[in-house]
Amino acid sequence: MSSEQIMSTLPALDPAGEGYQEAFAAYLAHSDEAAVTRPRLDRIVASLPERLEFIDVGAGFGRTVRWFVDSFAHVVAIEPNLELHHRITLAAPDAEVLGGSILTAQPRLPADLVLCSHILYYVPRQDWQACLNRMASWLSEEGELVVLLQNPDSDLMRLLHRFTGRRFDLAELLPATRDSGWSVVLDTVPSILAAPDLDTALMIFRFFLSGITSVPTDERRPARTRAELTRQLDRHRLDDGGYRMSCTQDVLRLRRR
Incomplete structure (x- = not known):
């Protein structure tokens, strides 16, 4: 059974649809991801020498914007x-909204902070380094790039790996990035998902599965x-009757040396 056949059993969610938004909201409501991420990002913002330009990569529904x-x-x-785009505008009317991918978008000004939060699932693995380099090229001299992704050894990512063959590990980017002259740090931030029942757990799994299986791969699973x-x-x-799983996040921070 291919990942497409899996999705016929657990139907794909349209990222622009209400079902996807509902599943995303369920994940946020039943995990502590936002609670542990927001203070960390607040501290990063407070540490910046200047706060003229912020770029949110893969802004989705505009929550982080x-x-x-x-x-x-x-x-x-x-x-x-x-x-x-209209959802982002509703969430943050003063934000400038750009289309395009990481490799094609054209922000006009150097950024003091570039945030890429849980977006690399949607990018083919062979393009990760190019995307990281592209986002780093948008930074001001003292700007910082922050990339978030779930840790590959979290319970949720292990489960997704068993079902899809996909594994996502930010640590794989460290050697080449350091060799390119960047100062880079990778931190791990514990997070927990506590779904109240099976239906909610399945909805949240579909949310992650929909994004992960949207990227072509040669990997196969039984x-x-x-x-x-x-x-x-x-x-x-x-x-x-509830379900408890770790959904620990990795946070990669990159600055010029």
């Missing part, structure tokens, strides 16, 4: 899905079914 639109003189939201997914989730089932 809304967080920081008042902290910078100018905010740019890059989002390749044109159907989401047949996986909804029943098998339920059995795998049962390993994380609590006595009260």
Whole structure:
């Protein structure tokens, strides 16, 4: 069974659709990702020598743009899905919204902060370094690039790996990036997902699966079914019927030396 057949069992969610937004909201509501990420990003913003330009790469529904639109003189939201542009504008009317991918977008000004939060799932692995270099090229002399992705050894990423064959590891970018003359640090931030019931856990899994399987790959896995997914989730089932899994994040920070 291919990843496409898996998605016929767990139907794909349209990133511009209400189902995707509902599943994303469920993840945010039942994980502490935002609670542990926002203070860390606030500290990074506070440490910047200047706060003239902020670029949010893969702005989605505009949540992060809304967080920081008042902290910078100018905010740019890059989002390749044109159907989401109106949502970004609703969330942050003063933000400049650009289309295009990481490799094609053309922000006009050097940025004091470039944020790429959980976007590399949607980028073919062979393009990761090029995307990192491209985003770094947007930085001002004292600017910082921050890339977030789930740690490959979190419970949620291990589960997705079993079902799709995909593995995402920011640590793979460290050697080439350091050799290119950048100062780079990779931190790990523990996070927990606590879904109250099986339906919510399945909805959240579909949210991640929809994005991951949208990128072509030569990797294959044996047949996986909804029943098998339920059995795998049962390993994380609590006595009260809820589900608890780690969704720990990696945070890569890059500056000029």
